[in-house]
Amino acid sequence: MYYSILLFVFVLFGQQAFGFSLNNNTGKGFSSNEIDVYIADTDCSGAGFTTERYKALVSSAVKRFWNNVPTSALFLDVKGIRSDIDIDGDDHDAALNKVPRNSILAGCNDSADQFSNASILGSAKMKCSGSTCYAVLILNAHPNSSLPDKDEGVIEDIIAHELGHAFGLGHSKLKPSLMYYSVSGKFQKWLGQDDIDGVTYLYPHDSEADILGMSLLGNCGSINMDDDNQHGFFKSMLIGLILILLLGFFRKLFIRNLRGSL
Ligand SMILES: [Zn+2]
Known part of the structure; x- marks a missing residue:
């Protein structure tokens, strides 16, 4: 709302x-x-x-x-x-x-x-x-x-x-x-x-239009490299985020188990 x-x-x-x-x-x-x-x-x-x-x-x-x-x-x-x-x-x-x-x-x-x-x-x-x-x-x-x-x-x-x-x-x-x-x-x-x-x-x-035009024409060796780099960057970010979430989850689990054993 x-x-x-x-x-x-x-x-x-x-x-x-x-x-x-x-x-x-x-x-x-x-x-x-x-x-x-x-x-x-x-x-x-x-x-x-x-x-x-x-x-x-x-x-x-x-x-x-x-x-x-x-x-x-x-x-x-x-x-x-x-x-x-x-x-x-x-x-x-x-x-x-x-x-x-x-x-x-x-x-x-x-x-x-x-x-x-x-x-x-x-x-x-x-x-x-x-x-x-x-x-x-x-x-x-x-x-x-x-x-x-x-x-x-x-x-x-x-x-x-x-x-x-x-x-x-x-x-x-x-x-x-x-x-x-x-x-x-x-x-x-x-x-x-x-x-x-x-x-x-x-x-x-028209720089954005140029890039788009080049991609559409397939004449984009260097653009592809940039794209791959970008994808690589986002992939690393995603993996990092998942790792942080998992670590947080296991940490909580570990602390809870520790408390339970006390
Ligand atoms: Zn006028």
Whole structure:
């Protein structure tokens, strides 16, 4: 009974601890833990910076947030500006179609109809087909965009939030999280626990999977040795335990017999 109550409490709190969600209909994110990020050769002047500066902001955003989670293997590799990809005037779908597969493209758009509300600072769209995913991140460079009024740190927060959508996260229910739906009125210094849980779920370190994969493939000479050693260890432990129990039993028996003879 006591354990049932304990289990119930764990389940209850366990459920409350997870507030992250996944980007709709995109499965479990990109198949690789290393994702190339390109900058589209688009005019970001309406957002208050040059394309070169945009690249620096994206690089800084990934370093500050997603590339430094010890429990996750995700590495967003900011490759540079793609002079062959221009998404000016494209809607999200058209821009998405220009993204090299298995990568993320970051660009700007000054077309008001791309953003239902000019105060929306950016958005991201991700698509997966089978194990191939690709995503586009677009910042609002419309003349009404409020991005030029923002500090660079806040712009990096916005880029990092949209990158979160681009690699597979949805919104978090928890306000301290970067993936909380609104960034207004806050400067995100670091990831929330919920962001860390989300990125770790999508892109965990795969050492365990590697070992499992090797065992399943039977290509596991060294693993077998480890297994044997482990079995040997547990065997010794078990024999030791049985010996201790037997010794205890005989000791009691001996003492009882001794007492009986006195
Ligand atoms: Zn969002």
